[in-house]
Amino acid sequence: MKKRNFHTGLDIYVINSIVYGITFCMKNLITLIAVILFVSSATLLNAQETIIPLKDGDLSNIPLTGDIYHKDTTNTFDKFMEIWVFDDGTNYFKVTFSKKERIRYGNMRIYSDQLVCEYLFKVNGTTIYDTYGINSNINNRGANHILGDNIINENEIKLSYSEPPVNSCDKYADGKLTLNYISGSTPTLQWVRVNNELYGDNSKCPDGSSMDLTDFVIPANMTLIKQ
Numbered sequence: 001m002k003k004r005n006f007h008t009g010l011d012i013y014v015i016n017s018i019v020y021g022i023t024f025c026m027k028n029l030i031t032l033i034a035v036i037l038f039v040s041s042a043t044l045l046n047a048q049e050t051i052i053p054l055k056d057g058d059l060s061n062i063p064l065t066g067d068i069y070h071k072d073t074t075n076t077f078d079k080f081m082e083i084w085v086f087d088d089g090t091n092y093f094k095v096t097f098s099k100k101e102r103i104r105y106g107n108m109r110i111y112s113d114q115l116v117c118e119y120l121f122k123v124n125g126t127t128i129y130d131t132y133g134i135n136s137n138i139n140n141r142g143a144n145h146i147l148g149d150n151i152i153n154e155n156e157i158k159l160s161y162s163e164p165p166v167n168s169c170d171k172y173a174d175g176k177l178t179l180n181y182i183s184g185s186t187p188t189l190q191w192v193r194v195n196n197e198l199y200g201d202n203s204k205c206p207d208g209s210s211m212d213l214t215d216f217v218i219p220a221n222m223t224l225i226k227q
Contacts, residue, residue, distance in 0.1 A: 054113060055151040069102060070112040076151050077115050079181050084189050084224035091219055094227075095119040096132075115159060116147045121218050128217055129164055146177060155181040161193055165212035169205035172213050186225060193220040 048066035053073040077099045086093045096118050102111045118136055121129040131144045148159030161175040173195060180190035195216070202211045 054149055055153075067109045067111060070110070070149060071102075072099065072113040072149075072151070074154070076154055076157070077113065079155075079187075080115060080157065080179060080189070082187075083227040085227055086191070086219070086222040086224045090124055092122040092125075093119065093218060093222065093224070094121075095224070112149045114147050114149045115157065117144060119144065119146070123217070131164070145171075148177075152178075155183075163216050163218060166214055167209050167212055168207055169209040169211050172202050172211045173216065175216065188226065189224040191219075191222040191224055193218075195220075 049069055050066060051069045051071050051073070054070050055074060055076060077097075080097045081099060083094065083096045097115055098117070100114050100116050103114050104111050118131045119129060120127070120132055145162040145164060146159055148157065150158040152158060157179050159177045159179065161177040162171050162173070165171045175193050175195040178190075178192045178194075180192070182188045182190060193216070202213060204210055
């Protein structure tokens, strides 16, 4: 009768146990390394970003390296992020403001929170502009032509201003818009636009069309009521 070799079975068991142990440790080691690399990368990224409050006008100590983020740290934009309406019987204007966070300036490593909007403008019931709904370009921060990040104080901000062109080219004129928030039982928003001097030239746009030389049509001064 052939004798069973218990030592061989035991050896195989021990070897399998060792291999399993090594494999288990290697998997955990890989996971640990991945976690360390992720945390280190996130820490390094945060360390390279300088956050500057939008309301802080002192930009003298901005570092020359890393990302710069002009952030609405005081949430000043929030009170403006409502639906506002002006109606004088002839002109009807409705605007909804919202905040876009960490918008990048071109190819620079500079980012900013910006106030953007959608709006509807009618004259005697005829729609002139409608950037809501299917016409909305809210995800393209500059497409609706009214936006900015200049916080003057907790109740006043300034935005760059233009209006949709009547053709495929840009509008020749531009302006600056000041919004003043006035609290009360029914908050209001003072809307004051100042037209800039005409800028640049009126040469043709890349598609061959001429620039839109028409004037702005939305009223320059309005008191809008929160809805």
